[in-house]
Amino acid sequence: MVRTPLTPEERERGERLGxxxxxxxxxxxxxxxxxxxxxxxxxxxKIETGRAPTPAFFTIAALARTLGLSMDDLAGQCALVVL
Structure with missing residues (x-):
């Protein structure tokens, strides 16, 4: 399976999450x-440095739980910005 290259916006979203x-x-x-x-x-x-801009859902859920973060807040703050 070949992955589609990430757009600059998707890479920025991964960096923001990190x-x-x-x-x-x-x-x-x-x-x-x-x-x-x-x-x-x-x-x-890799996630914190943006080298893994699309981590698995359950990885982010585990990190959010560990860090006391809301998944809703993370999703809102990492939403793609479309101009």
Missing amino acids: RLLRDARGGRSMADVAADAGISPETLR
Whole structure:
């Protein structure tokens, strides 16, 4: 299966998600948050840096739960901006 390349807007949305998660993590270590969410630190690193701009739903749900974030708020803040 060949993936369709991401648009610049989709890449920006992934970077925005990464910033939101990184900010919510605050002073907690990446390893601690990843362990609590049941993912690898490398996966969290890729999401936070925008290198994984389309993470799986359940990964984001686990991170949101771990960080005390609302999925509705994350979705609203990461919505595609169409001009």
